[in-house]
Amino acid sequence: KAGVTQTPRYLIKTRGQQVTLSCSPISGHRSVSWYQQTPGQGLQFLFEYFSETQRNKGNFPGRFSGRQFSNSRSEMNVSTLELGDSALYLCASSLSGDTGELFFGEGSRLTVL
Amino acid sequence: GENVEQHPSTLSVQEGDSAVIKCTYSDSASNYFPWYKQELGKRPQLIIDIRSNVGEKKDQRIAVTLNKTAKHFSLHITETQPEDSAVYFCAAPGSGTYKYIFGTGTRLKVLA
Numbered sequence: 593k594a595g596v597t598q599t600p601r602y603l604i605k606t607r608g609q610q611v612t613l614s615c616s617p618i619s620g621h622r623s624v625s626w627y628q629q630t631p632g633q634g635l636q637f638l639f640e641y642f643s644e645t646q647r648n649k650g651n652f653p654g655r656f657s658g659r660q661f662s663n664s665r666s667e668m669n670v671s672t673l674e675l676g677d678s679a680l681y682l683c684a685s686s687l688s689g690d691t692g693e694l695f696f697g698e699g700s701r702l703t704v705l
Numbered sequence: 706g707e708n709v710e711q712h713p714s715t716l717s718v719q720e721g722d723s724a725v726i727k728c729t730y731s732d733s734a735s736n737y738f739p740w741y742k743q744e745l746g747k748r749p750q751l752i753i754d755i756r757s758n759v760g761e762k763k764d765q766r767i768a769v770t771l772n773k774t775a776k777h778f779s780l781h782i783t784e785t786q787p788e789d790s791a792v793y794f795c796a797a798p799g800s801g802t803y804k805y806i807f808g809t810g811t812r813l814k815v816l817a
Contacts, residue, residue: 596748625804634711634794634809635749648803682748689803691737691756696748 594619596685596697604703610671613700615683617664623689624666626658629680629699638681641666642689670702678704707732707799711808718785719816726811728795729777735797738778739805740769744791752793753780785815 597616605611617624626638637650641660658668664685670677680701684694708731718724730738739754755762755769755778762769766785771778782789792812796805 623803627807632809635796635805635807637799637804637806640803642803648799650804691798693739693751693754694741694749694805696750698748 596683596695598681598683598697598700600700601698602701602703604705605673606705607673607675609673610669611673611702612667612669613681613683613702615666615668615685615697617666617683617685618695621685621687621695622664623686624660624664625684625686625689625694626666626668627682627684628652629682630678635682638668640689647689673704675704678702707797707806709795709797709806709808711795711811713811714809715812715814717814717816720785720787722785724780724782724785724789724813724815726780726793726795726813727777728779728797728808729775730797730806731776732797732800733773733776737798738769738771739796740780741794741796741807742791743794743810749794782813785813787815787817789813790815 623642625640627635639649644660655671660666680699682699683697710729736757741749742752743749768781792810795808799806
């Protein structure tokens, strides 16, 4: 069974630009969540989607948004990029999103110059 | 508010010694506590978890203990090996469900 796939793996943007990251979950997993990982801050929850519905959202500004498609693939978008948005963005899938194992992708490393 | 505190931030042990990492959570309704291991440049992976109806769980050299009264849980690694070197994250469910609050991580170095 294929794991969680994230694209692109690396990208460099400049301040003010926008970026879209993609996540393909494990087949059969309907829950996709996104986390931002920065040194010293651990993993911070962005949002979670299940059956195309956002069920929870973290404490991030409205510049961070996401969506989920009918095939459970998910995208997140960050508009008007700031230097502080530089981070590793991790996507995780799970069967239901309730308590249980999260299967992480390898992440998309975003650098904002 | 919801919070998970993790200590220490770095830990160095000699190969063969034990390592203990502690986490404290704030939401008394939390009922599931996973631990993830992230090797350098790799994705986090679940290594062990515990639910609130048990106090301890073991899996070979790793164990997790839970003290619901004190709202803390700990990861214990015995007979550490160089391949145990990684960053370890604890987590607890956040409010509103469907999300986890992660600790800030512990960088474990096992010295050969």
